[in-house]
Amino acid sequence: MLNKESLRHQKCLISLVFILLMILLFFYSFGTLCGPSISYNVNRQLTTITTTLINLKLSPVSNIQEPYIFSKKQYLNETRQPTVNVIAFLVASPTGDMRLAYNPYPRLRERVIQLDERLGDNKTADLIIFHTGYPFHGDVTSIMKATARNVLFVNVDHIFYRFSPGFDPHIRDPTWTQRGKWNYHHMCYFWFKQVFELKIIQQYRYMMRLDDDSQMLGKWPNVFEIIAKRQALYIANRREVDFDYVLPGMTLVRNITLAFIRKYNIRPRNPDMMADIFNRTLETPNYWNNVEVIDLSLIRQIEVIDFMRWVDESRGIFLYRWGDAPLRYITLALFVNATQILHLNKLGLGYCHPC
Ligand SMILES: Nc1nc2c(ncn2[C@@H]2O[C@H](COP(=O)(O)OP(=O)(O)O)[C@@H](O)[C@H]2O)c(=O)[nH]1
Ligand SMILES: *[C@@H]1O[C@H](CO)[C@@H](O)[C@H](O)[C@H]1NC(C)=O
Ligand SMILES: *[C@@H]1O[C@H](CO)[C@@H](O)[C@H](O)[C@H]1NC(C)=O
Ligand SMILES: *[C@@H]1O[C@H](CO)[C@@H](O)[C@H](O)[C@H]1NC(C)=O
Ligand SMILES: *[C@@H]1O[C@H](CO)[C@@H](O)[C@H](O)[C@H]1NC(C)=O
Numbered sequence: 400m401l402n403k404e405s406l407r408h409q410k411c412l413i414s415l416v417f418i419l420l421m422i423l424l425f426f427y428s429f430g431t432l433c434g435p436s437i438s439y440n441v442n443r444q445l446t447t448i449t450t451t452l453i454n455l456k457l458s459p460v461s462n463i464q465e466p467y468i469f470s471k472k473q474y475l476n477e478t479r480q481p482t483v484n485v486i487a488f489l490v491a492s493p494t495g496d497m498r499l500a501y502n503p504y505p506r507l508r509e510r511v512i513q514l515d516e517r518l519g520d521n522k523t524a525d526l527i528i529f530h531t532g533y534p535f536h537g538d539v540t541s542i543m544k545a546t547a548r549n550v551l552f553v554n555v556d557h558i559f560y561r562f563s564p565g566f567d568p569h570i571r572d573p574t575w576t577q578r579g580k581w582n583y584h585h586m587c588y589f590w591f592k593q594v595f596e597l598k599i600i601q602q603y604r605y606m607m608r609l610d611d612d613s614q615m616l617g618k619w620p621n622v623f624e625i626i627a628k629r630q631a632l633y634i635a636n637r638r639e640v641d642f643d644y645v646l647p648g649m650t651l652v653r654n655i656t657l658a659f660i661r662k663y664n665i666r667p668r669n670p671d672m673m674a675d676i677f678n679r680t681l682e683t684p685n686y687w688n689n690v691e692v693i694d695l696s697l698i699r700q701i702e703v704i705d706f707m708r709w710v711d712e713s714r715g716i717f718l719y720r721w722g723d724a725p726l727r728y729i730t731l732a733l734f735v736n737a738t739q740i741l742h743l744n745k746l747g748l749g750y751c752h753p754c
C-alpha cells in the first residue's frame with residue numbers, strides 16, 4: 400500500500416513529466432511550422448556538382464518553390480544522370496476564358512522531337528516546360544514519350560501573374576498589348592527576372608531558352624559544351640533594336656541604367672555595348688533572346704541581382720513594356736565583357752523566329 404508521502408512524490412513526478420512533454424511538443428511544432436515547408440517536388444534530386452553547390456550558398460536569390468512539378472523521372476520511373484544543363488520553354492495552356500483556346504502542346508511536341516534531332520548534346524540536357532494553366536494528361540505524356548530527355552512540367556501560375564512592387568494594373572492601361580492586357584509584360588518579367596528565382600532552376604549551371612514559335616536550323620553542336628569550354632557567360636542571337644516611337648518610354652531605360660551605374664559606382668565591363676545603348680537617339684539595342692544560352696552563375700552574382708531588382712522596382716517593365724531582350728543586353732553591357740559573349744552567327748548556327 401502507498402503512503403501519502405510517496406503518492407505526493409508520484410504526483411509531483413507525473414506533473415513534471417507532463418510539463419516537460421508540453422515543452423517538447425511546443426518546440427517540435429514550432430520547428431515544423433518555421434522550418435522549410437515540405438511540398439510536392441518530385442524532382443528533389445541532389446546534384447553532386449560542387450560548383451553548383453557553392454553558387455547556391457552564395458546566391459541570395461529568393462528560391463521560390465514551385466508547387467506543381469510533374470517530372471518524367473517520377474512518372475515513367477526512369478533514372479537519368481543528373482545534368483547541369485537545361486532547356487527551357489514557356490507556354491500557356493488552353494483556358495476556358497477564350498472561345499477558341501489554342502493548344503500549344505502538339506506543336507511543342509514537334510519542336511522537342513526536332514530539338515533531339517538537331518542539338519548535338521546526345522539528349523542529355525533536361526527539358527523544363529514552364530507553363531501557366533493546366534495541360535491535359537495526354538499533352539504531358541505525349542511530350543514525355545517523344546524524347547529520351549528528362550522532362551519537367553513546371554506550373555508557374557503562382558508567379559507569372561505578379562507585377563512589379565507598387566504597380567497598379569487596375570488603374571493603368573498598357574502602352575502595348577498582346578494576348579491579355581498584361582500578358583506580354585508578364586512574359587518579359589518572367590524571362591528577365593522571375594525564371595532565375597525559381598527553385599527548380601538553382602540546380603543547373605547553363606540554361607538555354609527556346610520559344611515554341613521558333614526553330615533551330617540545321618544541326619547544332621553541343622552549345623552547352625561550347626559555352627563551358629570557352630568559359631563564356633552568354634551565347635547571343637542576332638542584334639535587333641526597339642524604337643521609342645513604337646515603345647514610348649523605351650529610352651527611359653537609360654536613365655535608370657545611369658542611376659544604377661552612379662549609385663553602385665559600376666565600371667561597365669562592355670564599353671562598346673554601353674555606347675551602343677547610349678549613343679542612339681531613338682533606338683535601344685537588344686539581342687533577340689527568343690534563343691539564348693546563359694551561364695546561370697552570372698545572374699547569381701549579387702550585383703546582377705541588384706540590377707534586376709533595380710529594374711523591377713522602377714516598374715519600367717509594366718509602365719513602358721521594356722522587353723527582356725533590351726534588359727538582357729544592358730545586363731550584359733554592365734557585367735559581361737566581349738570575350739565572354741559568343742554569337743550564334745559567328746558559330747555558324749541558324750535560328751528562325753517566328754517560324
Ligand atoms: N504562359 C504564357 N506564356 C506566354 C505568354 N505570352 C508569351 N508566352 C510564351 O513566351 C514566349 C514568347 O512569346 P511570344 O508571344 O512569341 O513573344 P514575341 O516572340 O516576343 O512576340 C513564347 O514561347 C510563348 O509561349 C503568356 O501570356 N503566358
Ligand atoms: C522504379 O524503378 C526502380 C528501379 O528501376 C524499382 O526498384 C522500383 O520498384 C520502381 N518503382 C515503381 C513504383 O515502379
Ligand atoms: C549518348 O547517350 C547514349 C545513351 O545514354 C550512350 O550510350 C552513348 O554512349 C552516348 N554517346 C556519346 C557520343 O556520348
Ligand atoms: C532621362 O534622362 C534624360 C537625359 O539625361 C533627361 O533629359 C530626362 O529628363 C530624364 N527623364 C526622366 C523621367 O528622368
Ligand atoms: C554607337 O556605338 C557603336 C558601338 O561602339 C558603334 O558601332 C556605332 O557606330 C555608334 N553609333 C553612333 C550613331 O555613334
Ligand SMILES: *[C@@H]1O[C@H](CO)[C@@H](O)[C@H](O)[C@H]1NC(C)=O
Binds near residue numbers: 736737738739
Ligand atoms: C574578360 O574577362 C575575363 C575573365 O575576367 C578575362 O580573362 C578576359 O581577358 C576579359 N576580356 C576582355 C576583352 O576584357
Ligand SMILES: [Mg+2]
Binds near residue numbers: 612689753
Ligand atoms: Mg515569338
